Amino acid sequence: MILLGIETSCDETAAAVLVDGAVRSNVIYSQIAKHAPYGGVVPEIASRDHVKKLPGIIEEALHEAACSFKQLDGIAVTYGPGLASSLLIGYSAARALSRRIDIPLTGVHHHEGHIYSVFLGENPPVLEGSFPMLVLLVSGGDTKLVYVTEPGSYTIIGQTIDDAAGEALDKGATLLGLGYPGGPVIQRTAEGGNPQAVRFPRGLDNAGGDWKYAIDRQFCFSFSGLKTSLLYYVRKHPEWMDNERAGRDLAASYQEAVTDALIIRVGRALKQYTCASFACAGGVSLNKVLREKLGRLSATTGIPLHLSAPRLCTDNAAMIAGAAYIKLSRGYPYTIPEDVHPTLQLEDWRQNNGV
């Protein structure tokens, strides 16, 4: 099965070709430089850039995979969640292409892409023995714990009640004047710093207070207090600004708090849920400290860990075609979405697609 994947949900324009689930090309154009002056993604700039870049990116993906339009069996496109104006560019292109060359189109939930990215590489994916699987999904806009009983069957057991982990890193870096995106610059600045220098909160530490959500508190995340503590710390200790060593310690302590907050909840979930394996996916899963902590958790629990290859951690189209392949090859139908769905929920997938 040869699939073309298309991804334009935020600020990456991406296309990829997968043959029986093996990645043959994975072309990603990142708009980061265009959004950096604003400290975050500007939707209008993102969608205009997708329009300009997508046709060339699709051609490049086909060329790299030595594949023609005629050889394709289907197209997989992200239809949500994401920025409506960005999603529309990829969705419209995919829909037009599928009609023009008369091949089926299937819609993929962006997070499903991230989840299955951990199985992708040069060879066809091997999933046997991995389910039920706990997934820590940590992208720029989302932080979730997803319990995947089998491909296509998801339960959100934990999620952030405010900022996402990536957002906390991005906002923290802006506060520290380090630039955008925050994850990679904080990681770089933190190198050689003392992660115990400043004790920042790990979120929802206090057991008290009202809990108004239906989801179990012990698996939920909160990063807004962490961001505020950083702000107060920086105001109270302006001296760190002129001191390189103190700057490194501060970045390392902040990174430590974000990664600890994630690991604590993964550890709790692994104790409570039966898991044949666990995984971490999304842009923040590139983080070196987080990867080390996950590795240690796997060693102490004896539960195998799946991590994506670095090029598959941040947004890409290989994961979109990969998710489609994994589902289609298990008998799920092609599902042509009527429109993009900027707030698409993972659990709604079956309902939205009549499965």
Ligand code: KG4
């Ligand atoms: O998954 P992704 O590409 O975007 C969304 O789908 O939202 O993730 C982007 C996020 C940003 O917040 C960025 O700061 C973070 O991933 N990120 C990192 C690292 N590289 C990217 N966070 C921590 N450490 C990194 N090395």
